[in-house]
Each structure stands twice: as C-alpha cells, then as structure tokens.
Amino acid sequence: MPFTEAIDKLGSQSPVGAALSSSEWSDLPVELRENAFFSANVESLRFLQSAQDSIGDYLAANVKTLADGQTLLATGSRAAFVDQMQKRLAAMGVARGDGGIQDITSERRLGLIFNIKTQQAGDYGYWRQGMDPDVLNEFPAQRFIRVLDVKEPRLSHEEFQDQVYLKTDPIWARVINKDFGVPWGPWGWGCGHDVEDVDRDETEELGLLKPGQEVLPEKKFLNTNLQASINGIEPDLLDKLMAVFGNKLTVDKEAGVVRWNEPALKEALAADVSPVRENPVSDAIDSKVHGNLAKQVDAALAAIDQVHDDGSLPEIPLRSTARNLYGYFQPQIVDDGITANYIAIRPDGAWPALTTVHEVGHFLDLEAIGAKGGFASMDGDPLIQEVLAAADDTDAIQGLRERFARLQDETTKYLLRPEEIWARAYAQFVAARADSPVLTTQLAAAQAAEKFRQWDAADFAPVAAAIEKMFLQLGWL
Amino acid sequence: MKETDFIQELIVEIMQQGYDRKTAGDYAVLIGDTPVTDARGQVLVMDGRRRVATLQPLKMFTAE
DSSP, X not given: OOOHHHHHHHHTOEEOOOOOXXXXXXXXXXXXXXXXXXXXXXXXXXXXXHHHHHHHHHHHTOEEEOTTSOEEESSOSHHHHHHHHHHHHHHTTOOOOOSSTTOTTXXXXXXXXXXXXXXXXXXXXXXXXXXSHHHHHHSOEEEEEEOSOOSSOOHHHHTTTTOEEETTOXXXXXXXXXXXXXXXXXXXXXXXXXXXXEOHHHHHHTTSSOTTOOOXXXXXXXXXXXXXXXXXXXXXXXXXXXHHHGGXXXXXXXXXXXXXXXXXXXXXXXXXXXXXXSSOGGGGEEEOOOHHHHHHXXXXXXHHHHHOOOSOOOOEEEEEXXXXXXXXXXXXXXXXXXXXXXXXXXXXXXXXHHHHHHXXXXXXXXXXXXXXXXXXXXXXXXHHHHHHHHHHTSHHHHHHHHHHHHHOOHHHHHHTSHHHHHHHHHXXXXXXXXXXHHHHHHHHHHHHHSTTTSOOHHHHHHHHHHHXXXXXXXXXX | OOTTHXXXXXXXXXXXXXXXXXXXXXXXXXXXXXXXXXXTSOEEEEETTEXXXXXXXXXXXXXX
C-alpha cells in the first residue's frame, strides 16, 4: 500500500539544480533544503525531475502498461531506478565516468540517491504519522537504536544509542541529526541508526512526562511550504545563495524570511532543453555488449532518445556479432506473426553507431509502426508509405533504380527493399537531427563509402519532412 | 569489407544448402539484415507476411 505521507513529502519538493557540494548544500537553512529535490553538484533540472518522478513511482508503487497489455511496476526496485537513470543520463548525452561516488552515472552514486531519497521520504512519513495528536500521546517518545552495523560508527551517535527522548525534543534535529537537521532519519550519512516508539507508560517511568501530561506536535515541519528566517542566515551566506540561485530564491525582508520562488523554479525547469522521453527507445534495448561497442551503442541510443519517443516497445537484447555483416535485426515467427528477438552489431564495422540506429529502424518498423505481427514498410502501412514515397522521388533511390536496371544485381535489389530504404532513411534522420558527433562522422563515412547508399542533405530533406510528419502523427515528437 | 558484401556471402551460404544461384540470390535479398527465425533456429524466407521457404540455420546470423 502506498505510503501517502512519504509520497506527499517527495511531492512537496521542487527540483533545484546547483553546482554545490554536499557540504555547501548542508550550509543552506534546513527549511530550504527540505523543500528542494537536489543532489550534490547536479545542475540538470531535467535529471532531477526524472529522478524525483522515478522515486515517486517507486514510493507510490505506480504501474505501467506494456504494448502487449501486461502491467508491471514503473520503478520496482533500487536496481530499476539506477537502470532508468543511467538511460536518462545517456539520453541527455552524459558520458559514463569513473564509476566513483562523484560520477552521476555510477551505480554507486545513483544507488545512494535512491537510498537517501526513499529513506528520507519514508522516515518523514513515519515521523509525520507520529505527530498525529492521538499517536503522539500514546507513543510520545522514541529510542535511538542501531539497526545496521557500519564500517565506521560515528562517535557522536554512540552516546545517544539506546537513549530515549520525546519525539518533540529539539535534540533529534539539532544534535543527533546534524547532517540533515531534521527530526527524522536517515540520521546522518552512512548512519546505521533508526528509532523505535516508546509508549506513554515507559516515557512517564523515565520521567520524560508527568502522568497525563499532554504532548503537542512539533508544527514546524508539518508545514510542507517552508521558509527560513533571514535572522538565522549569515549575511555572507545569504549573498552567496542569491548569487547561486538568483531569482529562484525570494527574500522577503518585510516578513524576514527567505523561501524558494516556485514560479521561477517551474520556469527554469521548463526552460531546461534536455529532452526526457516518456518511452525512450533506449528503455527497450538491453545492451549486452562491452568496450568500444558499448560506447557506440550508448551514443546511438542517446541520439535516438534526443530525437524521438517510441510509444512503447518490447525489450530486446543487443548483442555483438563477429560475422561478415555490420549488423542485423533478428525477428522470430510466433503464432500471431513476427516479433522482435534481438539486434546484433559487429564491433569492427565501419560505422557501428549508425548501424545500431539502422537496426533500431527495423525494430521500430516491426514493433512500433503499423499493425502488429509484420513490418509496416512491407504491410503497406499508410504512414510509412508516405516516407517511402518521398524517398522514391529522391536522386539516391532513382540512382539505385537505374543501377539495378543496368546490373540486375542482388545487392542493389536488396538496397531497394522498402524495409531497407526505411532503415537507412531512419538512420540518416536520427544522425541529422541529433547532436551527436559520432553519428555525424559515421553518416559522412557511409555517404562517402557507396554512392546512393545514403542521401545528400538536400536530396534527403523531403524524406526527413515525411518522417517528421509520421513521428508527429505517432506522437513521438 | 564493404557493408553490402554480406549479400554475396549469404548467397554462397544458401547455395551450400542445395539451392541454385538464382534462388539463393532471391532468398538473400528477401532475408537481408532482418533474418526471421523460428523456434528451431531455422531461417524463414519471408516476403512480407508470406513464408517463401524455410532454410537451415545460417552461420551469417550468429550473435555472441
């Protein structure tokens, strides 16, 4: 069952990007931190929004429906979150780093984000439930207990271990949780402590309350729209905050408070041009390759994700092949027609990234365009027929037709197959539209390698327009 | 190696299954770089949704 308070907590936070370290973020007033969804040294609002959405899906146990009608959790686990974020980052053109904690693409860093955000939201939820007046007076205190052994226990927590304090005691936020400054967990970076409820009888026995004494909830953090007192901020820090965040912060001198400027935060998010796809093609490709080919595939998928969405594709593996062709798309026959099986790419082909896009073009032709069970390009699907008709009028295709009329050779005949014209056109469309130096270079190489294989830019323009029209009709742009 | 050289190699491999040059050429064009297989790994020569022939597994389409 979804944990409403935890979900609400996450929803009360706005993505705030800044090149601030963990230490610099911790200098901010807790009221500002609690209303912000941030991660150290992350400036991309789109990434933060994606991470927040994904964690929200996890907390709410949201489901997504696949093309075949099956449903599954949108973000079912920490591993799923890491996988989704790595694909998002790749789609945004963020290259893999050294795998360390500073590397935003690393499993370690993304896993830490997931752990901290879910624990913060969950522990806030428990704290908030504990502030319900009836619950609070039934269980007015809590005990600080160790639940996980850690490599380096912090000495400052040892003295509080197994100690009991009222839930409303400021010691929780001010002394015990110095890292985050809030009266709920996590109780610090790498901390293995948690709290357990202590009932009224024991609380009174410990002398923390007089018999029958009422406890009033701590109201400060119950308000999800927090603002910090200017008096609590050093002038130098306030100047620094204004320099970093500009109009995203509102300083209300009359009221003596500083708070996030929600309209400015929303405007900044909308202005972030990094595209985020609801159903990116990269989600459907389970890459099984390594080394340089993995980089080529990542670049190809990132470029595709830049250019368009795909509706919803089944997930297939992408493998390596050592055979004498640059790549292929392997479909399989099943009871109700043809379905996708896998893609294979040759690592030492002349243009592996372009080949990857080309084979993805076949994948889309089969699974995402037109009726299920066959290739739209061969089924006479009206949408893709407009693209093929536009291609047919180009100098490149006319050149191939003339060549075939003269040579009657299988290679040219193959290049004139509708599914093959589509895949080459799709690859050129992505290469031309994406901001991808790898694809730009490889497209140029393919254009130079064989006449009429690809189109020159002017010749291709009507084909690109037709693909764009089709993608708009499919809702992919 | 040119990208489209594989078509000629595919024709040779199909001919090794006993087909003549013309038939193997027609099949290679239809198979292209989208080889449809069945559950036994046999390659189905398809023209759209129509099955034209069934070939034994082809080495050309082997992934790692």
